[in-house]
Amino acid sequence: MTDTTRFAGYGVLITGAARGIGAAVARRLAEEGARVLVTDVDGPEAEKTASKLRESGLTARASACDVADRASVEAAVAHAVDTFGSLDVLVNSAASCTPDTPLFEDGPDEAWARDLDVTLTGTYRCCRAALPHLAAGGRGAIVNIGSVNGLQDFGNHAYSAAKAGLGSLTRTLAGHAASRAVRVNLVTPGTVRTSAWEGREAELDAIRPLYPLGRVGEPEDIAAAVAFLASRDAAWITGTTLTVDGGLTAVNTGFHVGTRQRGGA
Ligand SMILES: NC(=O)c1ccc[n+]([C@@H]2O[C@H](COP(=O)([O-])OP(=O)(O)OC[C@H]3O[C@@H](n4cnc5c(N)ncnc54)[C@H](O)[C@@H]3O)[C@@H](O)[C@H]2O)c1
Numbered sequence: 001m002t003d004t005t006r007f008a009g010y011g012v013l014i015t016g017a018a019r020g021i022g023a024a025v026a027r028r029l030a031e032e033g034a035r036v037l038v039t040d041v042d043g044p045e046a047e048k049t050a051s052k053l054r055e056s057g058l059t060a061r062a063s064a065c066d067v068a069d070r071a072s073v074e075a076a077v078a079h080a081v082d083t084f085g086s087l088d089v090l091v092n093s094a095a096s097c098t099p100d101t102p103l104f105e106d107g108p109d110e111a112w113a114r115d116l117d118v119t120l121t122g123t124y125r126c127c128r129a130a131l132p133h134l135a136a137g138g139r140g141a142i143v144n145i146g147s148v149n150g151l152q153d154f155g156n157h158a159y160s161a162a163k164a165g166l167g168s169l170t171r172t173l174a175g176h177a178a179s180r181a182v183r184v185n186l187v188t189p190g191t192v193r194t195s196a197w198e199g200r201e202a203e204l205d206a207i208r209p210l211y212p213l214g215r216v217g218e219p220e221d222i223a224a225a226v227a228f229l230a231s232r233d234a235a236w237i238t239g240t241t242l243t244v245d246g247g248l249t250a251v252n253t254g255f256h257v258g259t260r261q262r263g264g265a
Helices: 020-031 043-055 070-084 109-137 157-180 201-210 219-230 253-261
Strands: 011-014 035-040 059-064 089-092 141-145 183-189 241-244
Touching: 011 020, 011 070, 020 035, 020 043, 020 059, 020 089, 020 219, 035 043, 035 070, 043 059, 059 070, 070 109, 089 109, 089 219, 109 141, 109 157, 141 157, 141 219, 157 183, 183 219, 219 241
Parallel strands: 011 035, 011 089, 035 059, 089 141, 141 183, 183 241
Antiparallel strands: none
């Protein structure tokens, strides 16, 4: 049963929240009492998501925000503080993932730069703008959304390098912000059924057997982990990485298939 008071009185800003994981996080935190600012580079879609939350009796506003643009990020943070009176939680979900470019031929600089700029630098821009406000309330928390791509090779080299960088950024910010009572953590999801996988059912079917828990993730699986790390239940947790991937990176599925074929344990 959802605790509808865990985030009562909290002001929350989520990037990339018009759809997918960001939207599920917005709903989860709002259901637990938060006032959420749904931000996205797609402003009209962010407004639709916020309005659905309001239709459910929850407190939500929307703001267009491109994390690749410093002024846009600073305006969104100011909007959250002005609207809610405080900013207590920042969730960085926006990312860019360019399909793999040919490394052995002629990979364009632009695709690499875009993935790094949105996924890694964008998260940094949001943290930089939000940190003074997060510190002011005495219960600040940042949850960055990484990926198993930052832990192992799953392709998409620029996106993966950016996601790996989030691990370092999370730990460094945690060290800097701890004395101001702001916690910074990272969630690294495996495959999650969102618009990023739309029209790719065959790929999802092919991937499913790699997941020890027998399914790919749903946005709500990630939202639950984010809510935990953002909440007072995680009051003594900072600088950590919580992998939410149905066992994908912990269990060597290929090895087990091999040993079973050879009659092993
Ligand atoms: N879906 C997965 O399988 C999966 C797996 C691991 C990690 N993740 C991570 O989870 C997060 C959310 O992914 P998702 O699957 O929900 O994606 P999604 O495509 O459903 O949603 C991403 C949202 O980010 C927005 N966005 C893109 N560029 C932006 C920018 N410059 N500024 C602000 N918003 C921007 C998009 O408009 C979109 O609404 C991402 O960080 C992604 O890397 C997803």
